[in-house]
Amino acid sequence: MEWYARPVIPAATKFVGSPISAQKLAGYGVAAVAAVLVLYPVFFLLQASLDVGDPLARPPTAYGLDNFSGLFQFPQILLNTLTVSLAAAVMALVFGFVMAWILTRTNVPGRRMFEQLMVVPYYLTPLLGALAWSLLGSPESGFINQVWRALGGQSYLININTPYGIAWVMALFEGSVAFVMIAAVMKSMDPSLEEASQVMGASRLRTMLHITLPLVIPGVLGAAIFVFAEMLGSFAVALVLGLPNRYYVVTTAIYQLVQQYPPKIQVAAAMGVSLFAVMFVMLFLYRRIVMAGSYVTITGKAFRPRVVDVGFLRYSLLGVCVLYLFAAVLMPLTTLLYASVQKIAVAFPTAENLTLANFRMAMSMDAVRSALGNSLLLGFGTATIGVVLMGLLAWLIYRSRLPGSGLIEYIVMFPQSVPRLVFAFGMMWAWVVFPIPIYGTLWLLLIAYLTVFLPLGVRTIAGVMLQIDKSLEECAQMCGASWAFRMRTVTVPLLMPGLVAAWLLLFISSIRELGASILLMGPHSKVITPSIVESWFGTSSELTATLALIQTLVVAIAMVVLVAVTRRVAAQQVD
Amino acid sequence: MAELVNLKLTRRTLLKAGTAMTALPFLGIGAPSVLAQGLSKSPTKVLDFTTNADVAKAEQEGQLVFYCHENEAGTAGIMEGFNKDFPKIKTSYVRAQTGALYNKILSERSAGRFDVDAIQLSDLAPAVDFQKKGGYEFYVSPETSAYKADHLSSPAGSFFWTGVDPAGIAYNTDKVSSADAPKGWQDIVNPRWKGSISCKIVASGLQFVQWYTLRKIYGASFWREFAKLNPHAFDSRVQLFDRLAKGDDRITAIGEYPAYILFKGKGAKVAFVAPPDGLVATPLVVGAVNRAPHPEAAKLFVDWAMSKRGQAWYQSNPNLYYGSVRTDAPPMPTGVRLADLKLLYPADWDDYSANRDVFAKEWNGMLGL
Numbered sequence: 001m002e003w004y005a006r007p008v009i010p011a012a013t014k015f016v017g018s019p020i021s022a023q024k025l026a027g028y029g030v031a032a033v034a035a036v037l038v039l040y041p042v043f044f045l046l047q048a049s050l051d052v053g054d055p056l057a058r059p060p061t062a063y064g065l066d067n068f069s070g071l072f073q074f075p076q077i078l079l080n081t082l083t084v085s086l087a088a089a090v091m092a093l094v095f096g097f098v099m100a101w102i103l104t105r106t107n108v109p110g111r112r113m114f115e116q117l118m119v120v121p122y123y124l125t126p127l128l129g130a131l132a133w134s135l136l137g138s139p140e141s142g143f144i145n146q147v148w149r150a151l152g153g154q155s156y157l158i159n160i161n162t163p164y165g166i167a168w169v170m171a172l173f174e175g176s177v178a179f180v181m182i183a184a185v186m187k188s189m190d191p192s193l194e195e196a197s198q199v200m201g202a203s204r205l206r207t208m209l210h211i212t213l214p215l216v217i218p219g220v221l222g223a224a225i226f227v228f229a230e231m232l233g234s235f236a237v238a239l240v241l242g243l244p245n246r247y248y249v250v251t252t253a254i255y256q257l258v259q260q261y262p263p264k265i266q267v268a269a270a271m272g273v274s275l276f277a278v279m280f281v282m283l284f285l286y287r288r289i290v291m292a293g294s295y296v297t298i299t300g301k302a303f304r305p306r307v308v309d310v311g312f313l314r315y316s317l318l319g320v321c322v323l324y325l326f327a328a329v330l331m332p333l334t335t336l337l338y339a340s341v342q343k344i345a346v347a348f349p350t351a352e353n354l355t356l357a358n359f360r361m362a363m364s365m366d367a368v369r370s371a372l373g374n375s376l377l378l379g380f381g382t383a384t385i386g387v388v389l390m391g392l393l394a395w396l397i398y399r400s401r402l403p404g405s406g407l408i409e410y411i412v413m414f415p416q417s418v419p420r421l422v423f424a425f426g427m428m429w430a431w432v433v434f435p436i437p438i439y440g441t442l443w444l445l446l447i448a449y450l451t452v453f454l455p456l457g458v459r460t461i462a463g464v465m466l467q468i469d470k471s472l473e474e475c476a477q478m479c480g481a482s483w484a485f486r487m488r489t490v491t492v493p494l495l496m497p498g499l500v501a502a503w504l505l506l507f508i509s510s511i512r513e514l515g516a517s518i519l520l521m522g523p524h525s526k527v528i529t530p531s532i533v534e535s536w537f538g539t540s541s542e543l544t545a546t547l548a549l550i551q552t553l554v555v556a557i558a559m560v561v562l563v564a565v566t567r568r569v570a571a572q573q574v575d
Numbered sequence: 576m577a578e579l580v581n582l583k584l585t586r587r588t589l590l591k592a593g594t595a596m597t598a599l600p601f602l603g604i605g606a607p608s609v610l611a612q613g614l615s616k617s618p619t620k621v622l623d624f625t626t627n628a629d630v631a632k633a634e635q636e637g638q639l640v641f642y643c644h645e646n647e648a649g650t651a652g653i654m655e656g657f658n659k660d661f662p663k664i665k666t667s668y669v670r671a672q673t674g675a676l677y678n679k680i681l682s683e684r685s686a687g688r689f690d691v692d693a694i695q696l697s698d699l700a701p702a703v704d705f706q707k708k709g710g711y712e713f714y715v716s717p718e719t720s721a722y723k724a725d726h727l728s729s730p731a732g733s734f735f736w737t738g739v740d741p742a743g744i745a746y747n748t749d750k751v752s753s754a755d756a757p758k759g760w761q762d763i764v765n766p767r768w769k770g771s772i773s774c775k776i777v778a779s780g781l782q783f784v785q786w787y788t789l790r791k792i793y794g795a796s797f798w799r800e801f802a803k804l805n806p807h808a809f810d811s812r813v814q815l816f817d818r819l820a821k822g823d824d825r826i827t828a829i830g831e832y833p834a835y836i837l838f839k840g841k842g843a844k845v846a847f848v849a850p851p852d853g854l855v856a857t858p859l860v861v862g863a864v865n866r867a868p869h870p871e872a873a874k875l876f877v878d879w880a881m882s883k884r885g886q887a888w889y890q891s892n893p894n895l896y897y898g899s900v901r902t903d904a905p906p907m908p909t910g911v912r913l914a915d916l917k918l919l920y921p922a923d924w925d926d927y928s929a930n931r932d933v934f935a936k937e938w939n940g941m942l943g944l
Contacts, residue, residue, distance in 0.1 A: 057685070076943060141821035244807055244823070246943050256944055260778045260935060261674030261701055343841045344820050352842065365651060432686040439683070440690050522690065523640050523667035531647075534670065537810040538646025540817050 023483035027402045030392040037451040038414050041426030045418075048269035048425065055263050067270035074253065074271075080163065081249040081275075084238065085231035087167035092175025092227050093182075097220060099324060100183035101212070106310045108317045114325070115183075121328040122176045123555065125512040127529060128548045129173035130240035132332030133160050135339050135541065138244070143335065146347035161245040170237045172328045178227045185219030186212075194308070204310065229282040232275060233419035235515050236529075240536060250275050251419050251515075258425070265425070272422030280417040333552070340546040358546040365535075368547065371526040372554055374442060375511045378527060379558075382449040383506040387499050389450060390457030390506075395491065398462050399470070416455035420515030423452060428519055440522030448516045453509055457502055464498025500566050507562065511555055618717040621875075622660055624882030625717035628874035634663040636869040639876055640690060641666060642680060644673040644697040644780065644859075646811045648894040653695070656888035657879055664872050672810055674778035677701040680864075684710065689866040692873035695737065695859060698780025699921075700928035702860045706733040712863040714874050718881035726858070726900045734862030737880050738889050738897025739913055740781055741854035745830025747819050748844045759850040760789055763828040764800040771825040773807045773815050777938040785829055785855040786934050787927050788919045792852060801828070802941040813837075819845055829855070833896030836909060840893065853917040859897060 049068070053061030071078075102108050103115045121129070136144050137160030148157040159165055193215065197207040235251040242252055254271050257264040310317065339345035343355050362368050396402060397409045415423055427448050432439045438447070472494065476486045492499070511528065518530040528551050536544045618625040639657065643650040647670055654666035671679065673696045680691060696702050705711060711733035719731055726736040744757045750771075757763055763772065775782040789797055807824060809815055812834035815827045820843035832854070835847045861880050863873035879885040886899040891908050898913030899905075906912045921927035 074944075138821075138823055140823045141818075243809070244818070246805065246807060248944060253944060256776065258678070259672060259675035260776070260939075261677050261698075262932065262935065263674070263678040265678075344843055346821070361648070365647065428682075429686075432683065432688060437688070439686070439688055523669045534647050537814065538670065539648050539813055543648075 021483065023400065024402060026392060026483075027396045027400050027405075030389060031396060031404070031408045033389065034393055034408060034454060035411055037447065038411050038454065041423060041430040041451070042414065043426070044429035045269060045422065045426030046273065048266055048429065049273040051266045051269075055265050067266045068274065070267055071270055071274060077248050077250060077253045080242075080247060081232065084163050084167050084170070084242075084249055085228055085234075087164055088170035088175065088231040088234070089224060089228040091167055091171035092178040092231075093220060093224055095171060095175060095324065096178030096180075096182045096223065096227075097216075098320065099179050100186050101208070102317045102321060104183050104186040105212070105308055106314060106317055107307050108310075108314045108321060110318070110321075114321045117325055117329070118179050119176060120325070121173050123508055123512075123559070124173065124329065124332065124552060125236070125514075125529065125548075126170065126173040126234065127236040127240070127512075127514060127532060128336070128552060129169050129328070129332055130237040131532075131536065131541070131544060131548055132335045133165070133169045134240055134244075135335050135345055135545065136160065136331065137165060141346070143338075143345075143347040150348070161241055161247070163247065166238055166241045166247070169241060170231055170234050173237070174230060174234055175227055176328075177230065178223050181223040181226065182216065182220055185216050185223075204308065204313075225282050225285050229279045229417070232279055232282075233421075233515075235419065235421055236533070239533070251421050254419075254421060255518075269422070269425060272419060272425065275422065276418045279419075333549075336545040336549050339542050340549055342542055344540075345542050345545070358540075358543045359550075361543055362546045362550055365531075365547075368528075368550055371528045371531040372551065374445075374526060375528040375551075376554070376558060378442060378445055378449060379507040379510040381446050382453065382510040383503045385446070386450055386453060386457050386506045387461075387503045390454060390502065391461050391492075391495065391499060393454070394458045394461040394465050395487075397458065398465055399473070399491075412454045412458050414455075415452045420452050420513070421519070424448065424516040424519040427451065427516065440525060442525045444520055444522075445517060445525055445527060448520050449510050449513060452513070452516050453506055456509060457506055460502040460505055461495065461498050464495055464501070468494050504559070504562060504566075508555065508559065511551075622884060624878060624884055626875055626878035627714070627717060628871045628878060630661075630871075630875060633869070633871035633875045634661065636872045637663060637665055638692075638869050639664050639666045639872040640692045640868065641668040641876070642676050642691045642694040643668055643670050644676055644695060645670060646813055646894070648813075649892070652892040652894045653880075653889070656885065656892065657876055660879060660884070661875065664869075664875075672776070672778035673698045673701060673780040677705070680705075680710070681708075689864075690868060691864050692867040692869045693861060693863050693876050695861045696780065697740065697857055697859050698783055699858055699860060699924055700780075700783070700931050702728070702734050702862070703924070703928055705862075710865055712865045712867060712870065712873065714863050714877060716874075716878045716881050718878055721881070721883070721901045721903060723900070723902065728860075728862070734860040735877075735881055736858040736900050737861040738859045738886075738895070738899055739856050739918065740831055740833065740859055740897060741856040741913075741916055741918055742781060742785065742829045742831045743850055743854045744826065744828060744848040745816070745819060745835055745845050746826040746848070747822050747824070748846050750822050750825040753846075756846065757826065757848055757850075760852055761793065761797075763826070764797060764804070766804070768826050769804045772804050773809060773818060773824040773827045774801075774829050775812075775815070776808045776810055776942070777935050777944075778810070781831070781855065781857040782829060782938070783931065783934050784857040784919075784921060784927075786938065787921050787930060788855050791922070798937065798941070806941070808942050816843070816845065819843070832898075836896050837893055849916070851917075853919040856916075856918040856920055858900075858920075 047060060050063045050065070051060035052064040052066045099118060103111045103118070108114070136142050137158045139145060139156040139159045139161065142156070142158070142160065144158055145156040160169065194207050194211050197211045198204075202210065233251065235255070238249045238252045239255065242248060248256070250271055254268040257268045340358050341354055341356065342349050343353050343357070346353065393408065393412055397405050397412070431444050431447065438444045473486055473490050476490045481489070513527075514529045514533065517527050518533060521527055521530055532544060532547045532551065535547050618627050619630065621630050641650070641654060643653065645653065650668050650670040654668055658664065658666045669676070669679070676694070677696065680694060683690060706728055711728070713732045715732040719727065719735070722735055724731070728734045744760075744763060746756055755767070757765070786798060806828065807818070809818070812831040815824070815829065816834045816838045818824045819827050820838055820841075830847055832847065835845060838845055861877060863870070863877050867873045880889070883901065883903065886901050886904060889895050889897045890899050890904070896907065898907060898916070900913065904913065
């Protein structure tokens, strides 16, 4: 999850080729596709935010800035958004920092296994986390509070429907990116500085506070801005946990405003564009930090991250790891399973309250019968097409010497700056008027996913691409290999591990996608995550828990199969 | 199997057709369809109801796309009932609250997309608006004679009341004693419910009816008092009763009778109160949509939904439990007939429709939006 600085290409080495070389053709072709995917919907989004005419008339009948000035009517929502995003970002960074330090710098038992398990909350989806924690921590019906009262406690122990409850769940399920980013910084740190501190007599805590922390500050700051921007665009958790307490953030307010009649689409669009502006500033700052070379710990000197022997403290740290994974993985899954076999989910069910009817009902619903299949199909499609498209874009931006590649980078990263729910409006209006009838079909969702996951895919592939020495490609070029031949025989084989990782990431991201899908799916193109949200709106929480469990199980099986297949293919390649 | 029935082409039918033609040009309604329907077809009997649709052609179309305000299970239930009777017609649906659904269909049609065959809304205001815009296919079902004029669009042929959703007050019997339980609508603004009462969001048609009718009875201050209780608002009746059953809310100000029956059946500790002023009620209106991709299937669905058979399905499906307004409707599964209930509807539907914006502004403001 990194933004990468484009390599500076000396003018003398810039590509000078024939005007219609395969490289140029492929480069500009793929750039044009990316530009259409991103800029076409953005135009409609901006148009809507400036539309002050009849909300149901398209194209707009009048333009103005009233929608933006009207945003000041919602100070509480803006304040809520900032409060929850900030709290969630801080929590995610604390979790990320502590877990990264434990798992990269200490000799905690089972650290390799825990490092692998740290990505599981990402696969579980924020929606599942919110549903589970809603069952656990609602003030009256939450299982934890029921047990608390059964033990003689008064009122409730926890209330998950508060801003900090929302932030807690967001941090657990949307903040795992902070761990990934901070762990990467810690792994690249030269341990000799910490060793010097300890040789001089500083305690472990003092070393951590005065040496380790300052060294990772630039990386943590970058992660902070990135995570804060992610939290600003968060939707599912705020929807499930905020709505019961009338606590709206910008994304949930946007959703409510466009669902009503007469719709307040223009105000919602203005809200979205404003949020985009804030997120853009955040990401711009982040990028400046990364590009300014603030990772002063990354040097050309060879070293291995040193693992600190923390003595008996390692068992306490093990407890922290177990506790984190218990809160983020084990407890949510167990809670959903427990709720799914009850008629009315309670902490102490009676025999007559137990049922398998939720599973029977779930299996008869569109959400499972067609939506899950559609999601898997879209996952395959998005991942497969995405890897090719985003691989070429990563090459275009970070490896080619084609003029204008810097501009393409900005265009590609644009969807990262807009909440998907907001971007989906632009896509809906853009593709509903598109002459080819793709609106309401899986094709529209495929296009939407390819658009919103451009930054994710390009960044993931670029991460691997930048680790490969350019001289290998240049060597092939010097030997007279054409661009296509070089790509096929040098670049792609070297990139293969990164491409496989990107494929899996795009696959799982497509299946868990909510913000864009909830507006764009049609009667024949239902997908699973929005169907679960619809179930939460319109059916019981027990049935919704069942659907979320089925989704998790199917995705887990798909992932196991895919990983096994890719490992076998990789092993065959090695043989 | 099909039995021919004489077509009654009356002067009234032709006048209606003529009236409908004047409503046209918005959203592409086609005048020829009015006449074509009136002149070319004789009703046929299929199963135990009559239809002007060409059943063979409907089955050849093979699909029905349905937009519906009902919750997921309810919408799936309606489609299941139709599909059981016509297994060759594959069904699919989109569900959302009435406001959202109406926005969606208007957006699609303004962009030239005509993907839906039939629509069901829980609010008469957008239905009348859609009729004015020429969005409905003008289709007078042979089953129309079983309905009073009040329960049909004016003129008949655009939509009909496929059922009525009545709501009173419901409370959790573990959290509220019967002595403290509300007895009438005035009791929902009692300060004792602060922070523990629920209602529906602004997109709900029934919520609009409740706001309108109780405002007429108790004045505008009634809802201002209600706002002071910080009510929790949700999308669907199931969410309201889900929270009520678990004690997250002690009382719901808009307890829909069908949801009460559903949750009572699950063993939830909830009770229903029918206020003496009457149950607020909203018609659930169904109509075939103009320029539908499967027009014969759409007509067949409308006939099925209007028929005694379709109404029995609507009335007895646990996820629906709509009260039927058919003149010969049997009692609901609880033994209660809709006609036995005192229902509160807006007295003036035009005035009701005109107040949509006022309601939206007030309700959004109350909920902090």
